[in-house]
Amino acid sequence: MSKKEIKVLLVDDEVEFVDTLGQRLKMRGLKVDIVYDGEQALSFVKKTAPDVIVLDLKMPGLDGMEVLREVKKLKPDVQVIILTGHGTDKDDEQARKLGGFDFIRKPADIDLLVVKIKEAFSEKIERAMTAITFAEAGVFETAERIIKKDE
């Protein structure tokens, strides 16, 4: 896959936490941006598309679940990993239904988090490739032939 830097956006109102985590991820070769609430996160996503968002659930103002929903509307390709200290299994389920990539509980092991971010990034790339393949197929082949091929 591409050697390109993974762009990660961290969204969390816990400044001490998110700043430290940001530094650690940078040390592990990721490109990190940090915002401290949901609104900032959405305006950031509108301007520049990160590859992966690491998102807290419980935040003042717009909460993580709403941010996830909006992001998936704005930029469906962007992968979102929920990282929360409050999450229940129900939140886990809901986040996955809304298109979240994974659900991790705080405190998290940094190596695990990095692995998940990389997986999310590969997922994003793969989807983009499939989309391109489909687009090409759409140009050159008729719908009927795709169905036949699938069979």
Added chain:
Amino acid sequence: MKIKNKLLVGFGFYTLLAVAMGCFMYLELHTIISRLAYVKSADDIVNNALETRRYEKNLLLFNDKGAINELDHYITLLRKNIGVLKKEIVKKIGAQEFAKLSGQIDEYEQSIHAIARNPADKGLIEKVRIIAREIQATIDAVAGGERASIDYLLAHLNRSMILLLFTIAAFIIAGAIINMKLAASISNPIRDLEEATKRVGGGDLSWRSELTGRDEIASLGMSFNRMQERLSAARQSLELAITELHEKQEQLLESEKLASLGRIAAGVAHEINNPLAIVNEKAGLMQDIIGISDEFQNKDKFMSLIQGIVASVDRCRAITHHLLGYARPTESVMETMSLNDVLADVKGFLHKELEDKRIAMETNFPVDLPQIRSDKGQLEQVVLNIVRNAIEAVSEGGHINISSGMKDSKTALISIADDGPGIPQDKVKHLFEPFFTTKGKKGTGLGLFVSYGIVKKLGGMITAESKSGRGTTFTIQIPVDFRQ
């Protein structure tokens, strides 16, 4: 005998006695009266005879012509009175003599009339005298003695009176005895029954009336006993229900306590996770920085200190994540499954641990165990927690027995028994409380707490039975088809 019959017997006895006494009195009086009548008639006869002789003298000695009328009168009377006593006289002197007497009287009457017509006939006069003397003699013999029978009558009356007194006394005594017997035969069983009702009323439900027989009271006694048995049975089942109620209440209190503890613990776990995450990242960053920096004094020491912080954070994380598992409000994923598969799966998971400790695991899964509907994953988690505890509890080469079965048609049972050291009685009640552990740093004390919460959520119950030194048995009850 029925009470009515008893009373009838008493009454009959009195009536009989009264009738007998009446008859006796009647007979006695009858004898006396007829005797008196006889005496009176006999007296009349003697008088008539005397009067006859008086007028006979007047006629014979003083030639009193008027005396013939008086004589006729008294002879008629005499004849009439003899007629009255004919039977008695015949009895005394025989029919022949009686006929002779009658003949003499007739002869006497004719001779008197003849003398009245011819007063000078000396032969006739002599004949009358002789006949008169004979009649007189016969009458004296027949009736004269009867004057003396007044004494006899008195004696007879005296005897009757004494007899009467005796009879009355006998009557009173016999009556009293019979009445007492009857009264006792009626009142004793009533007293018995009263005693029984008092005892039962006082709470001695084991008391039985011992009345036998066929009267109403005995049958009352038997009904009483039946009532009594029902009462005892009812009380027993009531006591049972109360004990059960107490047990249920205790369980309810315990489960409420654990549930609220669970909520508090989950709340605390939530709140702690965020600061814990900060500690985790800060320490992690320090580790990162020191890790890439050049060698400096105490670098290794710092690294190991940070390692300690990270390890403690890991322990805290184990606790909070465990607790959040308990508070998991997710809907359980219900599926139809065989309980035995669950148990077999768990046995499979733990294969290595069992082998390492050379533990003999016996399983007893009846093949005909019905399928149940429950959350397989969560059930496995519970059994895993309990079996793992058992593995940790037994010594090398110990035994664990897992069996499944049915408590009733609606409840399945899993029982996990080990021959480990057991749990002291005073600790058993804390088993399911969070953080109760005897394993120090190696245990969180949350395994059973979490299992309890899960089973509760699946509509079941976990209980533990243990005695120090005698091993431990955990029993899980799970509804066959749990509808949330």
